[in-house]
Amino acid sequence: MSGSSLPSALALSLVLVSLSLLPGPGVAQNEPRILTSEEVIIRESPGPVTLQCNLTSNSHTLAFSYWTKNGVELTATRKNASNMEYRINKPRAEDSGEYHCVYHFVNAPKANATIEVKAAPDITGHKRSENKNEGQDAMMYCKSVGYPYPEWIWRKKENGMLVDIVNSSGRFFITNKENYTELSITNLQITEDPGEYECNATNSVGTASVVTILRVRSHLAPLWPFLGILAEIIILVVIIVVYEKRKRPDEVPDDDEPAGPMKTNSTNNHKDKNLRQRNTN
Numbered sequence: 062m063s064g065s066s067l068p069s070a071l072a073l074s075l076v077l078v079s080l081s082l083l084p085g086p087g088v089a090q091n092e093p094r095i096l097t098s099e100e101v102i103i104r105e106s107p108g109p110v111t112l113q114c115n116l117t118s119n120s121h122t123l124a125f126s127y128w129t130k131n132g133v134e135l136t137a138t139r140k141n142a143s144n145m146e147y148r149i150n151k152p153r154a155e156d157s158g159e160y161h162c163v164y165h166f167v168n169a170p171k172a173n174a175t176i177e178v179k180a181a182p183d184i185t186g187h188k189r190s191e192n193k194n195e196g197q198d199a200m201m202y203c204k205s206v207g208y209p210y211p212e213w214i215w216r217k218k219e220n221g222m223l224v225d226i227v228n229s230s231g232r233f234f235i236t237n238k239e240n241y242t243e244l245s246i247t248n249l250q251i252t253e254d255p256g257e258y259e260c261n262a263t264n265s266v267g268t269a270s271v272v273t274i275l276r277v278r279s280h281l282a283p284l285w286p287f288l289g290i291l292a293e294i295i296i297l298v299v300i301i302v303v304y305e306k307r308k309r310p311d312e313v314p315d316d317d318e319p320a321g322p323m324k325t326n327s328t329n330n331h332k333d334k335n336l337r338q339r340n341t342n
């Protein structure tokens with residue numbers, strides 16, 4: 062099966078789960094015993110995986126049993142069966158986690174056993190870039206699938222080298238959850254902060270990292286469109302003023318032009334008068 066690297070004795074190592082059946086020497090013999098299949102490591106292009114639990118020693122009547130993943134009941138796994146199987150046909154990193162088979166009894170505490178399904182971290186969410194103004198705060202994050210939950214490290218590329226970022230050092234703050242990490246930088250500095258930031262997730266199976274590019278703009282930057290419009294208005298006003306000033310010396314000939322037709326009118330009038338005079342003649 063999948064544990065090719067493990068000795069078969071270890072592969073068969075069983076998880077004995079002794080449960081909250083409470084003390085008393087007589088009672089201990091009645092504790093349910095659950096035999097489980099070994100832990101699973103999901104690697105590249107794995108075949109189907111089957112998790113098994115067998116209830117081997119129990120003096121109580123079984124009511125029902127089911128599977129949970131990370132504490133959440135898996136739908137449609139509830140049965141009245143002491144031998145349980147859960148099959149993952151195409152296992153992927155997101156199928157990794159802590160699986161439990163849970164047995165409920167009539168008039169007795171429930172019992173469970175754990176099977177770990179492990180996978181290297183895979184970073185499934187992050188920002189490609191973060192664009193902010195100097196003085197503002199930046200926030201970058203990464204979220205992962207893969208189990209065990211990874212150790213997170215944030216690094217910054219400085220002259221081609223990756224330098225670890227230390228939490229709460231100056232303006233840098235790191236918040237880690239099981240499958241999520243967040244880096245905040247407060248009061249952004251245009252000289253030192255822009256660049257490539259890497260989040261690195263590492264667990265016992267493998268490692269993954271992704272990069273976020275932080276850009277920091279001068280705080281004048283948001284004013285540029287406004288300043289552009291202002292400049293346009295000023296240039297326009299200057300052009301109009303200059304044009305108006307140039308127009309003024311030309312005012313006399315300009316006024317003469319409309320007078321032109323009047324002259325011709327008057328000559329026409331003269332002609333008319335002449336005509337009239339001729340007519341009268």
Ligand SMILES: *[C@@H]1O[C@H](CO)[C@@H](O)[C@H](O)[C@H]1NC(C)=O
Binds near residue numbers: 097113114115
């Ligand atoms: C559980 O029982 C089944 C059927 O008896 C057997 O094939 C399987 O190997 C057992 N699994 C474990 C983990 O003991």
Ligand SMILES: *[C@@H]1O[C@H](CO)[C@@H](O)[C@H](O)[C@H]1NC(C)=O
Binds near residue numbers: 122123124141
């Ligand atoms: C579960 O199966 C057992 C044995 O077959 C039986 O005694 C018990 O009543 C069943 N429980 C339920 C809730 O059906």
Ligand SMILES: *[C@@H]1O[C@H](CO)[C@@H](O)[C@H](O)[C@H]1NC(C)=O
Binds near residue numbers: 080081129161174
């Ligand atoms: C398994 O049993 C332990 C110990 O009783 C308990 O703390 C835990 O919540 C149980 N888990 C599940 C999934 O039932």
Ligand SMILES: *[C@@H]1O[C@H](CO)[C@@H](O)[C@H](O)[C@H]1NC(C)=O
Binds near residue numbers: 228229235237
């Ligand atoms: C970083 O430091 C803050 C306190 O300044 C703390 O609350 C937080 O848990 C720390 N984060 C990590 C990942 O250690």
Ligand SMILES: *[C@@H]1O[C@H](CO)[C@@H](O)[C@H](O)[C@H]1NC(C)=O
Binds near residue numbers: 240
């Ligand atoms: C991990 O991430 C998922 C969503 O990506 C979230 O629902 C879940 O609560 C997180 N935590 C654990 C412990 O899986």
Ligand SMILES: *[C@@H]1O[C@H](CO)[C@@H](O)[C@H](O)[C@H]1NC(C)=O
Binds near residue numbers: 214263269270
């Ligand atoms: C993440 O950091 C670890 C520890 O420094 C390193 O061994 C590993 O190669 C890094 N992973 C990636 C994907 O760069």
